[in-house]
Amino acid sequence: MNSPEKIDVIASMPELDKMLFKLLEGLSAEDWERQTIAPKWKVKDIAVHLLDGNLRTLSMLRDNYYGEKASTINSYQDLIDFLNQLNADWVTAAKRLSPKVIIDLLKLSGKEYCDFLATLNPDDKADFSVAWAGENESKNWFHIAREYTEKWHHQQQIRLALGEEKVLLKEKWYLPYLDTSVRALPHHYRNVEGTAKDLVKFTFFAATEKSWFLRYDNGWELFTSVNEIPTSEVKIRNEDAWKIFTKGMTREEAIASSEIIGNKRLGEKIFDMIAVMA
Template sequence: MTMFGPVLDVRPLFGQERRELLALLRSLSAEDWSRETVCPGWDVHDVVGHVLNDYVRRISGSRDGFGGAVFANDETLPRYLARVNDEFVRAARQFSPELMIELLAHLGPELDRLWEGFDLTGPAALDVSWAGPGPSPAWLDIAREYTEFWVHQQQIRDAVGRPGADGPELVRPVLDTFLRGLPHALGEVVRPHGTEVRVVVTGPPGGTWCAVSDAGRWRMAEPGGELAATVTVRPDDLWRLATRGITVTEARRRADAQGDPALIHAVTSLLAVVA
């Protein structure tokens, strides 16, 4: 087991999440497709275009070994990603909603087959930067993609006022994935061996996640150490904080935090860097 905790296999969920998305998109009016979302400058059509870009990018890169767009001179990774995502979304404004739905329905099963071919404990095709520097396991990379698709679906649902795809079986893996970033969140806070931090998520999709200090670093663990801090949050607040849907200040106001202030600050700060 690595610092990220036990393997989380979300592959069986992609088809269900996509069925919910496609049913939603097929029900939207022309007006709905033009509604603004929480993503700055993007309406519903743009967010769907971004999801389509994710499908195309992962199939092209992981299945076909195609490198795609190259970095510009002195371009950082965040700026590169922002640029190429924006370029695709702008181009996709030429696509009809019907065509994008057809493409998602066609490419989705191909992406599912791609995930099935991965060794979950092998190296990731794309490392998960918010979970820490260095190599990530494949299962975390795949889980990160699941959170990406699910969160964008929720952003569309928020924009058009259609809640859904929010059962515990779909939501809990999202929360679980984001919380695998706890060790990295706590990395700058040095505490004695065995010091434990817990995040408790309320409601049906919730549970308790724990990180423990071990030989100068933090790792995911089962509860049972010397508890130093506990942060209790609602599921909706957690995923919105993790994707910048609410501010750190607002998340801290809504949370119930007890214990070591430095540990609490670290936990509630890092969750907001997930893109």
């Protein structure tokens, strides 16, 4: 059996940004107002949300300036509510920005953002844990990988609205997204009853397939390969997986478009997993 390894996406972050800049520079005025899969956000709203991510990271983690702080955070939901309000406030204020200003600011802040992440020691403790994976403390490499998933899935939301989503489903870009997101599986399955050596295989497929495994032994543990027959296998299309993990499709839609072989109770749990702060 092999366990998941550290994820290194530092070199990919600037490239992913450049793809976004090129995409945005080719948009018409109507394109900027297209509705995205995120119910409350159009293309422009997601672009300014990405800008906010750059600026907040630089302000908090590089400059140690936290600005607005929550008055009380007593639960995970309190944190989600606080972040949602921050996001909504920013998107509302940014409606006065032109597309050109947004692109220019994304380019400027994006370089500084990527340069800053490259200075972090991957094995040092991150300032923020990856809460959706159940971690109270995370290493920088996982924090950076989480940042990659944020940039990946928000750019994909824009691309989906424009009919340009296939490029980010190429393995070079999609595999790091999946590899990071599935790290939430053990935490997500923590309350699912299992028996010794129960094994759930998750296969994501398009032109090629990639699989991860959850094995039960007094708790669920994630592996990249095992030499055992799975109790349950879940087959999910690549074009659906990211939507499942970001609340982009309903549980019922996800189950209908996927396949479960074997134990359905164990397999179906993945369809309400979320790998974002939402």
